[in-house]
Amino acid sequence: MSNILTPFMPPYSPALSAVxxxxxxxxGYLLKLFRVFANSARFAKKGVPNLLDKDSPLSLREREIVILRTTANNECEYEWGVHVAVFASAAGFTKEQIAATKNSNANAPVWNEKEQILLAVIDDLSHSGTIYDDKLAGFQQYWKKDEQLEIFALCGTYHTVSFVANGARVALENFAVRFPEV
Structure with missing residues (x-):
């Protein structure tokens, strides 16, 4: 038996199928990454789907900024590319904003002030696990408590997603967007 993580192929057990x-x-197509999660029924059960619902206190745009920046910070082209392909248009991103999630600092002029603070907070969390004092007041000003917790959960979850996709060397989906040139 191999210990190499690869996309798990159906048929699944009845319990795993329910998850x-x-x-x-x-x-009818289930992403390769989700099928990698299926290598552990526990991981698949506790994984990502609970944060990708319509009940999120964040707007789709804010949620996608968190996901794109977190995956870009983790060099996870797989997940970044899936989210750009699936959600960028609905989130109202321009081509310049999409590129900026990967190649620009948080203060890039393509973002409004609130989005710049969100990007800077994600960068802080991604690089140090905390929000530096110079950004904390702005973060607390713009986002309510439940939104702050959602941002933390998304950032943490997409670190995990990045670790799985990168560690398992998940091949890019055919429809996924590639990282922009620097």
């Missing part, structure tokens, strides 16, 4: 039905599919 995997909670993950979003596109025309």
């Amino acid at each position: 995997m039905k909670k993950y979003p599919e596109q025309d």
Whole structure:
């Protein structure tokens, strides 16, 4: 038996099948990353789907800024590319903003003040696990308590997603967008 993480292929056990039905599919296709999660029923059950619901206190745009910046900070082209392909248009991102999630600092002029603070907070969390004092007041001003917790959870979850996708060397999806040139 190999200990190499690869996308788990159906048929799944009845218990695992029930868990995997909670993950979003596109025309019956389940992403390779989600099938990597299926190598552990426990991990698949506790994984990502609970944060990708319509009940999030964050707007789609804010949620995607967190996800794109976190995955970019972790050099996770797989997940970054999936989210750009699937959500960037609905989130209202321009081509310049998409590129800036990967290649620009948080103060890039393509973002408004609130978004610049969010990007700077994500950078702090990604690089040090905390929010530096110079950004904390702005963060608390713009986001309510439940939104702050959602941002922390998304950032942490997408660190984990990045670790899994990168560590398992998950091949890019055919429809995914590639990182922009520097």
